[in-house]
Amino acid sequence: MRPETLNFFDKVYEVVRQIPEGKVTSYGAIANYLGAKRSARLVGYAMNVSHGKDIPAHRVVNRNGLLTGKHHFEGTNLMQQLLESEGVEVIDHQIQNFKQVFWDPAEL
């Protein structure tokens, strides 16, 4: 069997939960950390299912630092507000100083 794929979603959740406050990461980084660097979409899909779970999905953005997933949150700027309240500077759903607030799961 391929345990990597069996718990893919669960692994994604684990990684997302480990994201420290004031930091963000990208779908591709998570996918890469899980060994499926080509499957960034699956990470996004996992987030889609993460509703109802204790997952800080607002800390996961695309590689441009753009809050692509904001549409899945309630309001239009909830995701941005959550990040800003954690110390992440966000302007127009775009993370500023992305490189500085970026957190790579492999660094932990």
Added chain:
DNA sequence: TGGTTGACTAAGT
């Protein structure tokens, strides 16, 4: 069982 979908990414036009 099989085809469609998507919170991505990289490469091409």
Added chain:
DNA sequence: CACTTAGCCAACC
């Protein structure tokens, strides 16, 4: 430099 196309792979219907 902005938009389009293609690859990716598990979940969903």
